[in-house]
Amino acid sequence: MADTATAQEFDVLILGGGSAGYAAALRSVQYGMTVGLIEKAKLGGTCLHWGCIPTKAYLHAAELADDARNSAKYGVHTTLESVDMAGVKSYKDGIVAGKYKGLTGLLKMRKVQVIEGEGKLVSQNQIEVAGTRYTGKNIILASGSEAKTFGLPIGGKIMTSTEALELDYTPKSAIILGGGVIGSEFASAWNSFGVDVTIIEGLDHLVPNEDPEIIKVLEREFKKKGIKSNLGTFFEKVEETGDGVKVTLADGKEFTAEVCLVAVGRGPVTQGLGYEEQGIPLDRGFVITNERLHTGVGNIYAIGDIVPGVQLAHRGYQQGHFVAEEIAGNNPIIVEDVNIPKVTFTEPEIMSVGYSESKARETFGEGNVETTTYNLAGNGKSSILGTGGIIKMVRQKNGPIVGVHGIGKRISEQIGESQLIVNWEAYPEDVAAFVHAHPTQNESLGEAAMALNGHPLHG
Numbered sequence: 001m002a003d004t005a006t007a008q009e010f011d012v013l014i015l016g017g018g019s020a021g022y023a024a025a026l027r028s029v030q031y032g033m034t035v036g037l038i039e040k041a042k043l044g045g046t047c048l049h050w051g052c053i054p055t056k057a058y059l060h061a062a063e064l065a066d067d068a069r070n071s072a073k074y075g076v077h078t079t080l081e082s083v084d085m086a087g088v089k090s091y092k093d094g095i096v097a098g099k100y101k102g103l104t105g106l107l108k109m110r111k112v113q114v115i116e117g118e119g120k121l122v123s124q125n126q127i128e129v130a131g132t133r134y135t136g137k138n139i140i141l142a143s144g145s146e147a148k149t150f151g152l153p154i155g156g157k158i159m160t161s162t163e164a165l166e167l168d169y170t171p172k173s174a175i176i177l178g179g180g181v182i183g184s185e186f187a188s189a190w191n192s193f194g195v196d197v198t199i200i201e202g203l204d205h206l207v208p209n210e211d212p213e214i215i216k217v218l219e220r221e222f223k224k225k226g227i228k229s230n231l232g233t234f235f236e237k238v239e240e241t242g243d244g245v246k247v248t249l250a251d252g253k254e255f256t257a258e259v260c261l262v263a264v265g266r267g268p269v270t271q272g273l274g275y276e277e278q279g280i281p282l283d284r285g286f287v288i289t290n291e292r293l294h295t296g297v298g299n300i301y302a303i304g305d306i307v308p309g310v311q312l313a314h315r316g317y318q319q320g321h322f323v324a325e326e327i328a329g330n331n332p333i334i335v336e337d338v339n340i341p342k343v344t345f346t347e348p349e350i351m352s353v354g355y356s357e358s359k360a361r362e363t364f365g366e367g368n369v370e371t372t373t374y375n376l377a378g379n380g381k382s383s384i385l386g387t388g389g390i391i392k393m394v395r396q397k398n399g400p401i402v403g404v405h406g407i408g409k410r411i412s413e414q415i416g417e418s419q420l421i422v423n424w425e426a427y428p429e430d431v432a433a434f435v436h437a438h439p440t441q442n443e444s445l446g447e448a449a450m451a452l453n454g455h456p457l458h459g
Contacts, residue, residue: 007113010036012327013136015119015127015273018045019313020304021142022103023320025112031328035112036134038119038127044103045144046266046305047313049096050162055185057092058165059345062192066347073386083193086168121274124298138299138327141280141287142320143273145266145305152238157245158260161186171195173257175247177235179206181344183263184218187227188346197227198255200247202234207344211356211405213373213392218407221348230255238262268306283308291334293323301326309337341419343412348389351415354403354422360394368397374448376408378458380439385409391444393428393452400425401452410441417445428453 012028014021017039025037042049061083068080107114117129121141126133147160154160161182170193176183179201187197199206199222205215206222206229222229230249237248238260245260268285279297281288287302289295295302303319305311318335325332338359344350360369376382376389389408395401404418421431431449436442450456 007034007036008132009135010034010113010137012036012138012140012324013125013127013134014038014140014142015121016045016142016144016304017043017114018142018144018304018316019047020144020316020320021045021140022107022112023317024140024142024303024324025107025320026110027321027324028327029110029112031324033324033327036115036136037107037112038115038117038129038134040116040118042100043107043114044100046146047316048099048103050165052313053096053099054092054165055161055182055189056345057095058088058189059185059347061088061091062189063347065192065194070386083170085170085193088193089166089168092165119273121278121280121300124278124300136299138301140320140323141273141275141295141300141302141306142304142316143269143306145311146269147262148265148267149262150264152262153240154262157240157258158238158262160262164259164261171258173244174198174259174261175200175245175255175257176261176263177238177247178263178265179203179229179231180209180263180265181207182265183261184222184344184346186261186263187222188225191222191225191227192347196257198257199227199229200233200235200249200255201229201231204232206231207350210344210350210352211392211403212358213390214350214352214405214407217389218346218348218350222346225347266305266311270306292326293319294326299327310340310342312340312342315340335423339419339423341415343415345412348387348408349410349412350405350407351412351418352403352405353415353419354401355394356403356405357392357394360396360402364396364402368399370395370397370452372448372451374444374451376411376441376444378447379441379444381441382408382444384439385441391448393448395428395452400427401431401449404445404448406444408441414442414445417442421445421449 011033013036015038025035028035068078071078119127119129122128173196176199179199191197233249233251236250244258247255286308287306293301301323304316322332341353371394374391387409392405394403428449432453436446
């Protein structure tokens with residue numbers, strides 16, 4: 001094998017250095033494999049630079065703004081002078097830069113060879129970058145996703161989340177196209193920063209993939225905060241005007257604002273990368289794999305946002321680990337998409353894992369599902385934090401808990417135990433028997449399990 005500084009042949013060759021790709025690289029070297037990691041932009045990909053990390057930095061700043069506004073009810077008198085978006089952006093950039101430096105250092109320390117440039121699959125075991133062909137005994141495709149734009153002219157007052165994160169001013173008003181996770185998180189942050197926000201969502205509800213009881217709470221809380229929404233009608237046209245933007249809906253209704261955020265989902269980045277030419281199966285741009293993430297072509301696997309399913313960084317990490325373990329011959333366990341934990345960092349936050357009530361009834365049969373809903377009004381720590389909300393548990397009748405859902409301030413912190421409950425197929429009596437520390441929001445999981453077991457304590 002050539003020296004890793006100049007190597008062109010690897011045990012594992014990865015196209016894409018985002019969450020999925022770099023996780024596969026780090027796990028592969030732990031098994032003694034040589035790894036080449038090709039990245040055309042920045043290591044860390046969307047999650048680190050234009051997604052999870054920067055948006056959550058903004059949402060933390062938004063939480064501080066809300067806390068300053070509302071502190072009097074806790075007997076602490078503060079005033080919110082202003083939100084300095086240039087300062088918020090600088091704080092966000094500092095967080096991202098620190099994480100980026102840490103990641104590049106880690107990959108270097110682990111002796112992953114990073115190959116900078118745009119890669120193209122040119123054979124079943126080769127990827128070409130800037131005229132140089134690199135060979136991999138195993139190839140992992142991890143080329144990620146990009147914001148869908150529906151052909152809208154992005155630039156100026158019409159933007160995706162990427163451009164919105166670079167704003168150094170606070171717009172007076174904003175229209176957000178799309179009420180899913182990305183749209184709702186931006187609506188929440190911008191509302192806290194003092195922006196007049198209107199969400200346009202073509203479906204009948206915000207965050208439509210969540211359990212209906214959770215959705216109801218979010219919609220009520222958004223309304224209370226003054227976040228407006230128009231649901232059930234798709235947009236037809238978006239155009240820049242002299243002083244902002246105008247959005248026209250399919251029913252002719254018009255909305256105007258200073259800026260428009262296009263948050264209608266993300267699509268796979270697979271075009272022009274040589275996938276089709278090498279026989280990689282594609283459907284609407286997504287790479288189709290078997291349940292073990294193999295493409296059916298040579299020793300080529302696909303992971304992350306290019307594989308149909310939930311587009312989450314931690315799913316990418318898990319799939320990266322999975323494929324590295326698979327190549328190493330360790331026969332890793334499959335984690336189904338339904339059992340991957342999800343968090344929406346709105347205010348209030350949403351967490352969920354497993355089946356919603358309706359999906360559970362579809363899957364296990366109408367009479368084979370039981371649920372319980374515990375109101376956070378009965379939880380001491382939630383009252384201290386000044387939050388309402390609910391925890392909802394779904395079980396198979398006389399069987400394990402198959403879904404845990406929650407909404408409330410800081411409720412994302414309860415996703416850890418929730419995903420263990422579902423993935424380890426715990427029964428309500430198992431969870432009810434464990435001690436949940438007081439006073440914490442974690443107690444709400446114990447309370448819900450006790451209720452589902454037929455013996456609520458505080459319910």
